[in-house]
Amino acid sequence: MTETVADNLLRRLSEWGVTRIYGYPGDGINGILGALDKVMDNFEFVQARHEEEAAFMACAHAKFTGEVGVCLATSGPGAIHLLNGLYDARADHQPVLAIVGQQPSTALGGHFLQEVDLPALFKDVARDYVHMCTHPQQLRHLVDRALRISKGKRAVTCLVLPADVQEMDAEEPARAHGTMHSGLGYAALPGVAPEPALQQAAEVLNAGEKVAILAGAGALGATAEVAQVAETLGAGVAKALLGRAVLPDHLPYVTGSIGLLGTRPSWEMMRDCDTLLMIGSGFPYAEFLPKEGAARGVQIDIDPGMLSLRYPMEVNLAGDAAATLRALLPLLKPKTRGAWRETIEANVAEWWDEVDKRAHQSAEPINPERLFWDLSPQLPDNAIITADSGTSANWFARALKLREGMMASLSGGLATMCPAVPYATAAKFCYPDRVAIAFAGDGAMQMMGNSALLTAAKYWQRWEDPRMVVAVLNNGDLNQVTWELRAMGGYPKVEETQNVPAFNYAQYAELIGLKGIRVEDPEALSDAWAQALSADRPVVIDAVVDPNVPTLPPHITYDQAKNYMTALIKGDPNAGKIVKQALKRALA
Known part of the structure; x- marks a missing residue:
């Protein structure tokens, strides 16, 4: 049986390790649905009640597994419904691929039923990569790039497939001028800053007498390292909302959440610290961080664009949180338990007692x-x-x-x-x-x-x-x-x-x-x-x-x-x- 572009799409997704698709059907993706019926042994299709729900589920899939979440929607209104869930993923730096149908390519530009300029519609939310497949030979490199960019940049990407293109016979790219011959696979580099930058960061942290740590979602894979740094520096650890699970709340130096929804110990620690170490967080509220100039700052983030954005940091380390902390730890000088840590722990104990009473x-x-x-x-x-x-x-x-x-x-x-x-x-x-x-x-x-x-x-x-x-x-x-x-x-x-x-x-x-x-x-x-x-x-x-x-x-x-x-x-x-x-x- 001749393989269609839709068949080719699903085969390529499977080769990338995708096993689950969250979506909702519609006639704009009939070709994909028909192809999916033939390979249900390779995929789990989760039928949401609404396309927005499917996008939320894809975002959660990415958050909880670290892999690309994939959602599928039909053309026009179905594609539009995805947007809020996709913006949720984009705002939280989650890798999600949206696959959406489109009216037949022969009708585009003719004010056809449910015709929406989907590449333009998704241009903001999928700003790192959105493209429409207009020829079978494009399909392979479009899928490869969409997934690789999504994984590598932790970004939302989008593929648009017109209904007639889905049904066309699949074609491998010819060995000719103007064709692409892409391949599978992506392995993220651990990303550790250069040794001089690590030394500079260690000097700042070692000099601090009252160190505060703010951990966000980027530190979720670095639980042991964050705890070890906190113990070495005698620091307290506040958690941004997306970093609630970085460290368990029974630890006496964990001050809990920060910000409008945060705790009093987190507020007091940030108010009084002389050194701030921010790990994997884009926490947005400056009024809950130290006053500018009151504390020296070191930041670790895998996204260089997020460095020194919320607070003017003295040292900015671009890299994976766990790998960077492991490289930094041998350079840190253990601090003796002092009044700073004792105050933090007393405030935390008092806070939980207050919560108990208030509850x-x-x-x-x-x-x-x-x-x-x-x-x-x-x-x-x-x-x-x-x-x-x-x-x-x-x-x-x-x-x-x-x-x-x-x-x-x-x-x-x-x-x-x-x-x-x-x-x-x-x-x-x-x-x-x-x-x-x-x-x-x-x-x-x-x-x-x-x-x-x-x-x-x-x-x-x-x-x-x-x-x-x-x-x-x-x-x-x-x-x-x-x-x-x-x-x-x-x-x-x-x-x-x-x-x-x-x-x-x-x-x-x-x-x-x-x-x-x-x-x-x-x-x-x-x-x-x-x-x-x-x-x-x-x-x-x-x-x-x-x-x-x-x-x-x-x-x-x-x-x-x-x-x-x-x-x-x-x-x-x-x-x-x-x-x-x-x-x-x-x-x-």
């Missing part, structure tokens, strides 16, 4: 912080945790204790709504023997989460361990935006824009064949987690939480306090309850 404060009906706090001691080994944007990200950042071997992620740079459930579902495909747990607000659930649960309902019986838990913060409010209205804009809650329709997520879970647990009593939370983590199928915990529990940043500015009070004075409908909860937390 157990009464609310109407459930304090959302307790939903996270009660999970920590029950977290299964090697669990994979995801969170949505919103207040679920706040509590994920502050109130959950991760252990070594766990993975955790959310939408970092884009901070978009809706990835939590797709991320967790993709994690189950990547690691079917591990437990995945997603936290999402009711706004995100109604936007995409409910439909994404149908994907889990479709596939969960294939998973070696069927356990996947989606914990919904059900508060009837677009809560993060409501708090931002108050603290950033000085506006009271606008009920017409902020209230979310009532919905019983536990009943919905039961309706689609999953298990649902509705919790309205804080004393029932621990048991709900125990039930969910011992269930024989995915579970939705529908936790009715109080929208008036404030998610206070570690440091409140004058403007934030002023805006907050202005919002209450203007007549916020929940002013009395907010003041009551704020006083409780302040007293704690």
Whole structure:
């Protein structure tokens, strides 16, 4: 049987080691779908409920495996739907390949049905490589370059295949002028800075008396090295949101998350340090880093474009975090345990005590912080945790204790709504023997989460361990935006824009064949987690939480306090309850 371009596409993907494709069908990719039917032994096709979900899943695949995530969508509207998930991958520097159909090449330029200029549409999100295949002999080098660039640059790439080209007979490139003869494979260099730069970095770090480390997603593969550097330098370690799993939270010098969603110990450490070592992080908020000139800086990042961008570093080391730290360690002079480290550890211990007290404060009906706090001691080994944007990200950042071997992620740079459930579902495909747990607000659930649960309902019986838990913060409010209205804009809650329709997520879970647990009593939370983590199928915990529990940043500015009070004075409908909860937390 003659091989088509679509057959050739799938064969080449398979030769690159691609085994899973996340997507949604449409007539613009009929040729690819037909070819896929013939090679299902080589691929697992995960049918998402929406193309955006497929792109989120491809992004999560990349985050949790380090390999290129591949998503597939039809032409026109299907391709358009991919964009938000692809921007999520681009913002977090994840390797994702989007394959999209296109109307027949003979119709292009004729204002044909669903005709969209797809190379132009994807030019920003896939800026490192987007191309349309117009001839069978192009296919090989287009696939090779798209995958190699995606892996090498940790970037989003895109291939556009018109419907008629998919059905054409495959052709290997002729040995002639103007043809390409590309090959397979890519092996990343460990990337270590030159010895003089390492020596300079060591001099800065050895001279510091109060060293602070900020670890991000780029340090996820360097857990042992980061811990060893911290011990050698007597440093504390703060973690950017995407680096939550770099070090376990039981270590006494790990100050937790940093930034608006961060902890007080992280804020205090950055405020008082005299030396900053930033590892694999693009943390964006300058106000949570040392004041310019107050600390000397050393940065390690695999992307030279991210060096000395957030803070003016004295030494910039371009390279892989683990390899660079291993090369740097012999040059570092061990510091004796001093007041700096003792202060950090005391602040961390005090912080976790405060979190415990705050999580157990009464609310109407459930304090959302307790939903996270009660999970920590029950977290299964090697669990994979995801969170949505919103207040679920706040509590994920502050109130959950991760252990070594766990993975955790959310939408970092884009901070978009809706990835939590797709991320967790993709994690189950990547690691079917591990437990995945997603936290999402009711706004995100109604936007995409409910439909994404149908994907889990479709596939969960294939998973070696069927356990996947989606914990919904059900508060009837677009809560993060409501708090931002108050603290950033000085506006009271606008009920017409902020209230979310009532919905019983536990009943919905039961309706689609999953298990649902509705919790309205804080004393029932621990048991709900125990039930969910011992269930024989995915579970939705529908936790009715109080929208008036404030998610206070570690440091409140004058403007934030002023805006907050202005919002209450203007007549916020929940002013009395907010003041009551704020006083409780302040007293704690």
